[in-house]
Amino acid sequence: MDGSQFMRASAKGRAHNTVVDYLTVPGAQVTQAERKRIKDMAGLHPNGVLVNIGIMWGCTLWCLRAGAPKARLYGIDIAPWKWEIKYKDELDAILWAGDSHVVHKDFNDDINVLLIDGDHHYNSVQRDIAGWVPKCKGHVIFHDYAPTPNNLKQFPELAGVRKAVDEWFVTQVGWVERPAPDSLRIFEWQK
């Protein structure tokens, strides 16, 4: 596993999606509309494999879990010890501490929902797309594709998400775009 740590956050027999309200759990600028849409996308794959790059407080992980209580849920973060995932025991996720640009080499499951919200610099988003999107034949969700002008002043690297996603999408034939609120952009694989 290339030196990365691997941890199971167990549900201990509890019904995770009734314990935590995904609409109020702390998150990094994840709006209410985004939370609902992420939950709905997960709900299309109730027994699927869901991967969230960029865990932080675990908000987007909780949205995925709320939509698919029985799915196999993975979270990947380069520095998960920096933030506390709320109600980690109830999340029932496999939490992977490592660089998403490396971890994908050891990830062998087919992915149904891939949520990319890791390093927002252009080259990093490009590398996440190259490493992870080929493993997904379902839905890919990008967060922070459309940041606010305020965010861009404070975090100019957010512009990298838009550039990398736009450059990827124009070369694609298998993916079509689906409606997405606020800063999300969502694509669906066409069989």
Ligand SMILES: C[S@@+](CC[C@H](N)C(=O)[O-])C[C@H]1O[C@@H](n2cnc3c(N)ncnc32)[C@H](O)[C@@H]1O
């Ligand atoms: C915007 S935050 C994610 C917010 C989270 N989705 C939420 O719901 O609150 C970005 C996260 O990506 C992580 N990150 C940055 N670079 C990374 C990399 N190369 N591999 C994995 N995670 C990375 C950071 O540690 C941080 O936790």
